Amino acid sequence: xxxxxxxxxxxxxxSGEELAEGTVTRLAALKVLEQLRPGETVTIxxxxxxxxxxxxxxxxxxxxxxxxxxxxxxCAARATELYSGKPAASVVVSDLVREAGLERxxxxxxxxxxxRQAVVVTADRVAGLVDDLLxxxxxxxxxxxxxxxxxxxxxxxxxxxxxxxxxxxxQTVDVDGRAVALAALPLIFEQLRAAGKAPGPEVTGELLxxxxxxxxxxxxxxxxxxxxxxxxxxxxxxxxxxRT
Amino acid sequence: MSPGERKVLVVPCSGIGKTYxxxxxxxxxxxxxxxxxxxxxxxxxxxxxxxxxxxxxxxxAHPAVTIDGCKLACAARMVQESGGHVTQGIAxxxxxxxxxxLKPQGIAELNExxxxxxxxxxxxxxxxxxxxxxxxxxxxxx
Numbered sequence: 001x002x003x004x005x006x007x008x009x010x011x012x013x014x015s016g017e018e019l020a021e022g023t024v025t026r027l028a029a030l031k032v033l034e035q036l037r038p039g040e041t042v043t044i045x046x047x048x049x050x051x052x053x054x055x056x057x058x059x060x061x062x063x064x065x066x067x068x069x070x071x072x073x074x075c076a077a078r079a080t081e082l083y084s085g086k087p088a089a090s091v092v093v094s095d096l097v098r099e100a101g102l103e104r105x106x107x108x109x110x111x112x113x114x115x116r117q118a119v120v121v122t123a124d125r126v127a128g129l130v131d132d133l134l135x136x137x138x139x140x141x142x143x144x145x146x147x148x149x150x151x152x153x154x155x156x157x158x159x160x161x162x163x164x165x166x167x168x169x170x171q172t173v174d175v176d177g178r179a180v181a182l183a184a185l186p187l188i189f190e191q192l193r194a195a196g197k198a199p200g201p202e203v204t205g206e207l208l209x210x211x212x213x214x215x216x217x218x219x220x221x222x223x224x225x226x227x228x229x230x231x232x233x234x235x236x237x238x239x240x241x242x243r244t
Numbered sequence: 245m246s247p248g249e250r251k252v253l254v255v256p257c258s259g260i261g262k263t264y265x266x267x268x269x270x271x272x273x274x275x276x277x278x279x280x281x282x283x284x285x286x287x288x289x290x291x292x293x294x295x296x297x298x299x300x301x302x303x304x305a306h307p308a309v310t311i312d313g314c315k316l317a318c319a320a321r322m323v324q325e326s327g328g329h330v331t332q333g334i335a336x337x338x339x340x341x342x343x344x345x346l347k348p349q350g351i352a353e354l355n356e357x358x359x360x361x362x363x364x365x366x367x368x369x370x371x372x373x374x375x376x377x378x379x380x381x382x383x384x385x386x
Contacts, residue, residue: 017287018287018288026260030352043260047318052316075290076290078294079294
């Protein structure tokens with residue numbers, strides 16, 4: 001099995017600048033990432049889903065992701081679903097503030113006391129969701145839970161692990177004349193070669209099975225994928241051999 | 245913010261993974277709240293990411309200064325992809341290279357170097373804002 005990024009939960013905050021609740025999302029996310037669940041969480045800047053590459057867009061498929069939004073526009077949840085994958089859970093600060101009976105936060109730049117309390121409430125909720133999500137069985141292939149689902153709010157109702165410099169490696173390959181971006185393929189190649197497995201039909205079967213864990217291989221395309229993967233793996237091994 | 249208003253928009257990246265993102269955010273607040281509150285407006289990048297129509301209309305109607313914390317330049321790219329015009333794109337790292345003594349640290353909370361670096365960024369922005377608005381005024385009276 002390739003050594004892919006470990007089991008972590010992704011956190012995507014809206015960071016909305018014009019509302020105090022946006023600042024609450026940012027500080028709550030940072031509190032979880034830095035203090036409450038530092039080894040178990042990772043984050044990415046929301047705009048990277050558009051400005052980044054395929055590896056950035058693979059974020060919410062690789063990591064069960066919690067969207068943290070300041071208001072009912074739910075930019076983080078909606079943009080994550082639109083460009084990456086459906087968030088596994090979602091919280092909205094304005095809802096949490098109401099639930100907790102807090103005054104509305106004020107001071108986007110410097111939060112007032114209510115805003116600071118909202119950070120604590122939001123961070124605690126997110127940390128609890130992280131624990132729930134880590135207890136579930138996440139499928140990186142489908143970007144959803146399989147078997148027993150984690151006990152979280154479903155999306156749609158309401159050392160810092162930064163992923164922006166460590167996006168999931170992606171390689172684009174030609175599958176029957178179509179360019180297909182395959183998440184984690186470079187790592188899979190690396191692991192197979194390190195295990196001493198030379199290109200050939202037997203390894204191609206294993207390769208396809210591993211690629212399928214992290215990518216959607218449409219029904220009826222196994223043969224085309226196998227041809228492409230065998231070719232690409234042979235090319236990779238040839239390049240590596242030439243390099244040594 | 246109405247389309248006819250004479251304003252320059254400030255769009256920070258607010259990157260969450262690095263201290264430079266926090267510097268971009270602090271600089272934007274300093275400009276829009278302290279230094280040029282009437283002449284500038286803040287646009288949340290998340291709204292542009294989502295394609296919010298009001299935010300897109302605002303960046304199409306007003307000149308924008310973007311502040312980015314890393315080379316991916318999310319703020320500048322999102323303004324451009326939203327149909328807006330980036331009058332000046334400011335890279336926090338470039339400002340830091342010109343002010344090496346202002347070493348920023350902290351993401352949730354900036355250290356003193358970070359606050360001072362944000363101030364240096366803000367000063368560069370207001371020079372652009374003043375220039376843009378003076379230019380607009382000149383063309384109005386021509």
